[in-house]
Amino acid sequence: MIKELIKPTKWGYESFKNLKIGDTGMTQYFTQVYMRSVKEGKNFEEILRILWTEAKQHREIIEKF
Numbered sequence: 001m002i003k004e005l006i007k008p009t010k011w012g013y014e015s016f017k018n019l020k021i022g023d024t025g026m027t028q029y030f031t032q033v034y035m036r037s038v039k040e041g042k043n044f045e046e047i048l049r050i051l052w053t054e055a056k057q058h059r060e061i062i063e064k065f
Contacts, residue, residue, distance in 0.1 A: 021058050030054065 019026040033054050037047045055062060 019061055019064055021061055026058075026061060029058075 016026045021029040024032070030051060033051060034047060037050050042050065
């Protein structure tokens, strides 16, 4: 189970509460990337690729989870 692999200190959105990308909370940041991609008419595969690229760019922040 993924929870056993990553051993979060908390589970759910509370875990991301203090993680920021720039001035934006991490969850909201990725929501904005997703919504912008949908609005631009990207297909699911493209959206996943964009989100993965963003995740790699912000790896240090995400790893604080």
